[in-house]
Amino acid sequence: MPATPDADAHDPALVRVLAADGTLAPSAEAERYLPLVEALPDSELETFYRDMVTVRAFDRQATNLQRQGQLALWPPSFGQEAAQVGSARATRAQDHLFPSYREHVVCTIRGVDPIDIIRLMRGLTHGGWDPTDPKNGNTHIYTLVLGSQTLHASGYGMGMVFDGRTGTGDPERDEAVIVYYGDGASSQGDVHEAMVFAASYNTPQVFFLQNNHWAISVPVSTQSRVPLVRRGEGYGMPSIRVDGNDVLASYAVTRLALDEARSGEGPRAIEALTYRMGAHTTSDDPTKYRTSDEERFWAQRDPIARMRGFLEQKGAAASFFDEVDAEAAAYADDVRVRTNELGSLDPDSMFTHAYSEPHPLVEQQRQWLADYEASFEEGRA
Amino acid sequence: MPATPDADAHDPALVRVLAADGTLAPSAEAERYLPLVEALPDSELETFYRDMVTVRAFDRQATNLQRQGQLALWPPSFGQEAAQVGSARATRAQDHLFPSYREHVVCTIRGVDPIDIIRLMRGLTHGGWDPTDPKNGNTHIYTLVLGSQTLHASGYGMGMVFDGRTGTGDPERDEAVIVYYGDGASSQGDVHEAMVFAASYNTPQVFFLQNNHWAISVPVSTQSRVPLVRRGEGYGMPSIRVDGNDVLASYAVTRLALDEARSGEGPRAIEALTYRMGAHTTSDDPTKYRTSDEERFWAQRDPIARMRGFLEQKGAAASFFDEVDAEAAAYADDVRVRTNELGSLDPDSMFTHAYSEPHPLVEQQRQWLADYEASFEEGRA
Amino acid sequence: MSIDSADTATGVQTLPFSKALNAGLRAAMANDDRVLLMGEDIGRLGGVFRVTEGLQAEFGERRVLDTPLAESGIVGTAIGLAMAGYRPVCEIQFDGFVFPAFDQITSQLAKLTNRHEGRMSFPVVIRIPYGGHIGAVEHHQESPEAYFTHTPGLRVVSPSTPNDAYWMIQDAVASPDPVIFLEPKSRYWPKGEVDPSARALPLHASRVVRRGTDVTLVGHGAMVTVLLQAAALAESEGISCEVVDLRSLSPIDYAPIVDSVRRTGRMVYGQEAPGFTSLGSEVAATVTEQAFFSLEAPVLRVSGFDVPFPAAKLEGAYLPDADRILEAVDRALAY
């Protein structure tokens, strides 16, 4: 069964602020979120747009780098920019973010250097950045085993509760957690258990599901025949379905959900309806499983075009868009240059962090490898 | 947090037919089920009562046998007779049942010899009966890893769909699956995945949750802060909450759910509110974690007393109840006698069914053990 | 049906391992309509390695299931399907994604025949692409065989050639017991001869793939290729290596190995998995027990290091190659 975008697109319960052409046209469900949207200064609106364009350029660059053999793999965020920008911009500085593995936009917004994501996909690291370094905005590293990170997020949220780092009534200080996962991952048992724990410990947590309609070649209809947003209700979590290609709606629902969660009202679930406009990864061939009709349907709902339409209607100058495009190109170019400069790894490094404390077997093998490699050097000498 | 029986007991969405004293007093939600209740002939009503009394006597006997050192363990079904009798009597001959490990009532109703459950709890077998033998009424064996069996049930249901053994429109022939699990088990990831698969493949399946308010010492409020029945809705499964101490209501909701499922309408979920009146198992001491007030509250809602009240109000003779008591005593006595007659196991048997086809390492070890034991015999000779 | 399908041919064909597997699966499905394939992306897409390509088109959506994304669900429902008389063949997309299904495999699938006292059998095959050499990200390069070989009730096999892939998958499907079927993913592409007219060996037999007199090299899957490379290099140094392909990891057919070691007096075991508590430990301990007086040197093991599989750029340093095997051969000979 192919994805049925039309059915979802006309879901009356969907929170949407902008029509596909960018016209302000809030759905009934969007009413309560409008004050949040209206409070956004123009500079912030421009930031949203700039984020999306910039990271799309980066994403395209990374795809090219993979094609040139520079990366092992690239999972494009192409098409999901609005859901990611909206939700990431909705977080506050003190929040913790647990991405899955396609949240390039989220990560870079929070301060992660895109080269760290590149290093991961190049095969230079399994991590890439330091979540404890303030410059990375409490962004945790990627998790490739689908759904696992949802439990880490619930546990982190439990820690916030136990430490009284949340629920004091001060939104500027109260902390919250947001965890990202996909429509495919939603079927994993871990996601269920993460919701059970979150509800049981009343964590200040938002489960942010990007329903991009596909799990590689499998349509979301295989994972669920009713909107996935309904899952959250089963745990007593208020749950919202948002048009994930509408950056303003995505921002507003996430902002409110996070603020409610941090105020002590407990976990929330958001399903952001979006679309993976590109391949699953650079190894994938979507023509095997989806129609060009479907791709066209979604191309007409491109999140960047929509926001551009909105800004244009608000009177943004053509020069603004040109500037953003230029900045984005420079950003992507910088990534390309730095990718080419990436060095290699010292084999010894694979032993360094297997444990935090010295481990005799590992030390012995480390020594063995060093001696072994030295023996070749000698041979050559 | 202790279980809060009062809140649940007054849940307006609960399906209940009998008041605690046995008076016919259907709740609003029970309306659609009344025809099913009314269609039950007196003989069937008496059977329900007889089932409950008989298996309670057996259960008490088994508890005693454990205390006498005859069994390794006994998990009593005490208090859950109505949910189990109602649901098991609602199944049709062609249905498949997947119990967890406390469904003694369900199993015996379907034809399992109680001595087979005894053998399991005595440590003579990990199984006990043959689900492929027609005399066991398609009752699958117990599963001790909580929640695992829900996936087996979904898989079995998928098989029914693939084989066209269901959904033809003939309730006398169409097959269905019912799977039992507890409030504690509901938190397991496998239960979630079982619901995902059941919904995805539209299996003819009923998820029958006995919420007996406790998972050993942990109250159901730790597993969920909203009624567990709401979980099912998240998968698009119509879900019903029933008074599980009301055998008539339990029968009717299960009957309808199974018949809807077998007709091709897909899986359903039932939460039966009941109470584990005894200990978790014979190793457990409930006074450590629950109050006698709570136990008294539920003692007043004893499922057997309720059905007896109903039958008395319908005019059943005192002699009927005496007869049932006598039968039950004889039944339990027979189990005691046969337990005492149970033999021991031949060590060789542990090798027999590890694999279906001969396995060289196992054969070698089997031979080794035989020789080893023979060496002692020789030593003695 | 594609014209090069092996099952319709009578003569020997040259096929890549992945296509040989595909042909084996097709033959198994054609032979028995209770055989089902289930997994993530195996239907319309034909699997991320294209092993099941074309099979959904040929056998339909009821025989080749694109399941929901949940490994415990896949194995758990396969168990239920087996109870309903099916012979499910599950695909786990990559080695690192089998662990969510570990409880269903270890506590259920492996034990259910025993729990049922033989009244039901569980002919479920779990196919797992495994091993390194493909430069992939985390969880995509691991060799989890030890977890399964330690679990009573499972059979574990791993073909290393297209012909074995073709036949062993059919034998695995025909087995009444659960079989963990490990596919060395770096071997998917190289071609080899497939003879659809006759199976060469039983499922659980090991095979001497090269004769030699000085040292016995033993391994499975992609390691067999490395051992053969090492043997070729050793030959140029005047050292004669015998090479045994385990094929079946549980049970192990020890006779050819012990036979060989009785002749050579020396053995090196090669594996990609970490060495500690590994299959190599088992083979070393058992061969030592069975050929104690023939051994001139202890059985040496060359393994992945006992650290998490490193980032792809280091797989070359992590995975044993022919040089590391030779280093061990030299050490064995130095005793």
Next chain:
Amino acid sequence: MSIDSADTATGVQTLPFSKALNAGLRAAMANDDRVLLMGEDIGRLGGVFRVTEGLQAEFGERRVLDTPLAESGIVGTAIGLAMAGYRPVCEIQFDGFVFPAFDQITSQLAKLTNRHEGRMSFPVVIRIPYGGHIGAVEHHQESPEAYFTHTPGLRVVSPSTPNDAYWMIQDAVASPDPVIFLEPKSRYWPKGEVDPSARALPLHASRVVRRGTDVTLVGHGAMVTVLLQAAALAESEGISCEVVDLRSLSPIDYAPIVDSVRRTGRMVYGQEAPGFTSLGSEVAATVTEQAFFSLEAPVLRVSGFDVPFPAAKLEGAYLPDADRILEAVDRALAY
């Protein structure tokens, strides 16, 4: 606080293993308020083996959590709590119920320090009552250590005496690395001396528990008792056995074992777990490598059989007892 709590006492006390553990946990919690206990029924009930009895009353519901019934959830949220600076100690109720958490243990907990390149550490302890001899139903008598010792990134230990229980749990909690803490449940009740004034040995040291000259017996957990029984019986037959308690299963402190084998020339490894691809395989292979020229006989392994743990009435036939150890001792001596 109960009056017999060991941590407040200064002198040596005689305690059952379970109470020694309880005292060790209490001391760890008192020393560091980031230590949390989490698991099923560990709070109000004090655990099904009463190991955590009284701790919730003493430290409160925020330090001793009765979690929802989901093992993957327990370990997965413990990981998140560790990220938030806690030191969670998870209890798995019985050995057979650890497998639903296997992915979180193997692919997450074990690898997260490495994935974070050392920028975060994961001081999570997973306590697992394990082993047989308690006559229980399925999944309640298993010895799963090999699954963990094969997994890089984990440390695995198992105390066999109350004093080790008391100290090793504290050292495990203090470890910055994840520790699988295996509690031999048949040893919960017997008493032994606990000296709260000083730890006897580091966490990862093995210990010679009986001196002898003819054969070295090695094992861990409840098996140590069996080995000591066998040694006593052997003595009456004039055979002198040295007995080594492994204590740490990963890493293994091989020095005392190899030392011993160099002197005795013979070794028997005893374990309750099935033998195939087991910890015993590892120890046999490595000791053979390190003491090759000293060995008069192959290292012999006495293990549970390679079948699912049988129904309780057969545990006596399944589990190695002193007689089966002696049989192997005799075989070793016959070489």
